[in-house]
Amino acid sequence: MNAGVLPCQAIRSLVADGSIAADPPITDTQIQPASLDLRLGSCAYRVRASFLAGGGQAVTDRLREFSMHQIDLESGAVLEKGCVYVVPLQERLDLPGDLRAVANAKSSTGRLDLLTRTITDGGTEFDRVPPGYRGPLYAEICPRSFSVLVRPGMALNQIRFRRGSAVLDDSELRALHDAEGLVDTAPVIEDGLGFSVDLAPRDGPVGYRARPHTGVVDLGRIGAYKAADFWDALPADRERLILDPGAFYILVSRESVTIPPDHAAEMAPYLAVAGEFRVHYAGFFDPGFGHSAAGGTGSRGVLEVRCHEAPFVLEHGQIVGRLVYERMTERPDALYGAALKSNYQGQRLKLGKQFY
CATH class of the missing domain: 2.70.40.10 (Deoxyuridine triphosphatase (dUTPase))
Known part of the structure; x- marks a missing residue:
């Protein structure tokens, strides 16, 4: 198989074979030419500080340690400027061993100075998903300039899937x-x-x-x-x-x-x-x-x-x-x-x- 970034048709195949799953199911509008939009789930956790799960630990374990309170997003909720939140995403991964992934904020997210990073169980880096990762995804969100109102299903970040390395020298x-x-x-x-x-x-x-x-x-x-x-x-x-x-x-x-x-x-x-x-x-x-x-x-x-x-x-x-x-x-x-x-x-x- 060729090395490089997977295109939209390959992402659809990952959805079809269960390597990418979600509740509710993934829609066609989420699939971009070289990435997948990730959607916010139904709740957010206000946390005392930004964190990574760390090797061998689940994000839910860290939330028990750092969470201050839980926020229901179903009717819309305001994430306040200067605060840090963790939101479970609707998508989860079961990647093959030859695929890794990298996430990033969507364009409109960055233009609002809305720091949004993806974290995973066992993760030691933001926005990096190792080959063969199996588990949930979370968004860490920190509004820097404006307080924002969010609802479930909104996409603030996106993820790319890569096989091998095909960076141009x-x-x-x-x-x-x-x-x-x-x-x-x-x-x-x-x-x-x-x-x-x-x-x-x-x-x-x-x-x-x-x-x-x-x-x-x-x-x-x-x-x-x-x-x-x-x-x-x-x-x-x-x-x-x-x-x-x-x-x-x-x-x-x-x-x-x-x-x-x-x-x-x-x-x-x-x-x-x-x-x-x-x-x-x-x-x-x-x-x-x-x-x-x-x-x-x-x-x-x-x-x-x-x-x-x-x-x-x-x-x-x-x-x-x-x-x-x-x-x-x-x-x-x-x-x-x-x-x-x-x-x-x-x-x-x-x-x-x-x-x-």
């Missing part, structure tokens, strides 16, 4: 760029495809900064909230931006990015030596993102940026992240784009789908 990545034009600028290739921040827009704001005191965001309401009630638009200022410690920003890449149909990509965490800030909460880029075969002409990468201990000057064109490309085991039978009503095909600077 730098020479393979250069060849793929020559064939496909992965970015619309001269590529910076070193342990992945580098991308930089755009702080010189032709029109409109350079980005957005989350306002510190706002109302609740109901995650199920699309296009329901006025952006200015939750975000401060940032005007262009000499092609630089001073990041404030503790603040959360939505910015955009200078490059337009393309993901060919037979590849997937993941935004890798950027090295701390570049500055006291973090880029990326939602890191999956699906096959077809920005690609002409899926109705795209290149799409900017939206950057979710949080500054840490000290103010930091970000300059126009500064490298802030990198995309790691890997092969699919086969081309998906559905690509990211207009046919799937994908929210961010052809995007430029764009907030989450809850805002207008």
Whole structure:
């Protein structure tokens, strides 16, 4: 069998043979070109601190130790800013020994500064599921900028399945760029495809900064909230931006990015030596993102940026992240784009789908 990321048709096969199960059953809308959306269950646990289960321990054992109280989500419940919650997911896994998985926040989740990570029984890392894992899945959720209202069945994170390793090295990545034009600028290739921040827009704001005191965001309401009630638009200022410690920003890449149909990509965490800030909460880029075969002409990468201990000057064109490309085991039978009503095909600077 080919090494690489499993496409949507292979995920359907995993559902059919019981390797992925759920109650209620998995729906077609959960299956993306190279990932599966994971749904919240019917309750949440407010916990004293973030945790990993650790080798040989179940998440339920750790919940008995750290849980403060249980919350019923059936009628909708607010997860408060600054608090940590653990929510059992509706999906569970019984993976074959040659498959492992990695999870990440969905795009709209990251754009809300909603830290969401997957934990498993016996897990020693967030968002990593070892080969042959058999057991339940849980989401750890920590709203950082806005309190949010959630209900059972909402999908905040997603999971990819991999067989072996098919990450492209730098020479393979250069060849793929020559064939496909992965970015619309001269590529910076070193342990992945580098991308930089755009702080010189032709029109409109350079980005957005989350306002510190706002109302609740109901995650199920699309296009329901006025952006200015939750975000401060940032005007262009000499092609630089001073990041404030503790603040959360939505910015955009200078490059337009393309993901060919037979590849997937993941935004890798950027090295701390570049500055006291973090880029990326939602890191999956699906096959077809920005690609002409899926109705795209290149799409900017939206950057979710949080500054840490000290103010930091970000300059126009500064490298802030990198995309790691890997092969699919086969081309998906559905690509990211207009046919799937994908929210961010052809995007430029764009907030989450809850805002207008």
